[in-house]
Structure formats: structure tokens, C-alpha cells
Amino acid sequence: MDLQGDDLTEAVVASFDGSASDRYKDVMSALVRHLHAFAREVELTEDEYFTAIDFLTRTGQISTGTRQEFVLLADVLGLSMLTVGLGNRKPPEATQSTVFGPFFVEGSPEAQLGDDIANGAPGQPCLVSGRVLNTKGEPIAGALVETWQADEDGFYDVQKDLDGPQNRAHLTTDAEGNYRFWAVKPVAYPIPDDGPVGELLRAGGRGPMRPAHIHFMVTAPGYARLITHVFAAGDEYLDTDAVFGVKQSLIADFTEHHDDGKTYFSVNYDLVLATEEETQA
Secondary structure, three states: OOOOHHHHHHHHHHOOOOOOOHHHHHHHHHHHHHHHHHHHHHOOOHHHHHHHHHHHHHHHHHOOOOOOHHHHHHHHOOHHHHHHHHHOOOOOOOOOOOOOOOOOOOOOOEOOOOOEOOOOOOOOEEEEEEEEEEOOOOEOOOOEEEEEOOOOOOOOHHHOOOOOOOOEEEEEOOOOOEEEEEEEOOOOEEOOOOOHHHHHHHHOOOOOEEOOEEEEEEEOOOEOOEEEEEEEOOOOOOOOOOOOOOOHHHEEOOEEEEEOOEEEEEEEOOEEEOEHHHHHO
16 A cells, blocks of 8 residues: 555565466566666656557557567567577577567468479579588488568568468478578568557667568477578678677578579578577587
8 A cells, every 4th residue: 555666666576476387476576677667767757658558559459460560569679689599599500590570470381392482472583592400510301491581572472462472481301401492582671660660660760671581490300499581691781680680690692693594593501400408508
């Protein structure tokens, strides 16, 4: 009763003493303390409080099965990459992880090695290949490789009214760990900025651009799941990625080729998985 200041904070923390698990209690207690400390530090006004509530409400309202505005919010605040770092302590030989992004879709079509998964998407043809290896350099056969990316207009298939998926598929590595498919050369693009997250960026004087990249999610029995990107070398937004997802080791050359009057690009990048034991170490 009549609680204020530190007494209020400690009363709220104590209200979680009956939590179903110690972890839940620890997380909620820390959340309350940090949230209250934030409000005190900035001397949060009631108008600002209600503006924040409205922002979060609209963030939920604009989210759909194919657009997750809360993921986008976590991305631009750097929380996604912070969580990625905390949850993916792998040996240096393993491919580094980066953000999942808001445009992954369960149930992508199956592709065979060498298939064209662009499915009519606009863009310059690009052959994407490499191997899935363990940290000893040995191939991993039968690894499941999920991939998705934007087209040359900077849009993912789920952002468009299409009859079927484009630049999105899953395939299985062969006995030598190879993966290979045709898509389109990725381009830099803005994250969706027509909603609350876009308002946040503009208010902060920030841009919405992401450097050109291809998404990968790779799984294999006994190995830690890998979620990562392959970024295009030379992209002008590598140092100013709106979601802070770029790592030097994930940058690769996209090579231009000319064959019989046709132009295409290629990129070769090996994806190295750590075992579950290596990840826990």
C-alpha cells in the first residue's frame, strides 16, 4: 500500500516469488528492475508512456503470419543479434550465426541439387553452391538446407501477391555435403518501414537498408542448428545494416560470368556446423 520508488520496485519483484520455475522468477525479476530503472533514468512522462503503449499496440496489430513486426523491432534495436550471440557460442571454425529475420516461412518447396528456385522472380540469375561441413572439414551428408531471399526489387515472395514461392526452398546435401541451386543475385533493400518500426527509425534519424544477402538455415542430426546469411562483398550497406547482422566471415564474392551472350553470377560458400557438444562447451 502507498508504494513508491524502490519500495514499489521491490514489491513487484516479490510478487513473482511464487513463480512456477526459478528461471521464470529470475527473468521477470530482472525485467522489472531494469524496466523500472529505465523509467527512472529517463524520467518517463505519462504522455511518453501512453505513446509507447500505442506503439506496441500498433506493432502487434500490423503483425501477420508473413510479417512479424515484433521481430523487426527486436532486429533494429539490436536485441536479435545480442540474443544470437548469447545463444550461439560455437568454436571459431563454425560458421557464425546471424539474425533470423521476419520472412522465414515453414513448409517451403523441396528442391533437388541444381534446381532453379527463383520460380520467375525478377533478377539476374545466380548459381549458389557450397558444402555443409563439420568443424574438422568433413562433409555432412543429408543436411537439410533451407534458403530464402529477396528479388532484385528488394521484396520477398510473401510481400507480394504470388501464386507460389519464389527464391525459397529446402534441399538436402549429397554424400559429399554439396548444396547447389539457382536463384537471383541478391540486392540491398529496405526493411519494411511503413509501420511502427519505420516510424522508430525515422524518428531516430536512421535508415532502413540491409545489404544484399541470402538466408540459410541448416540442420543435421547431432549438430547445432545454424541460422545465418551470406552477404555480398562490396555492398554499400555492409557497415550500416539496419539490423546489425553483418559479420566479416559471412561476406562472400558474387562473381559475374558471361556465357554465350548471357550473364549470370555465382557464389560459393561453405556452411560449417558445430556439433551439439561443441556448442555447449
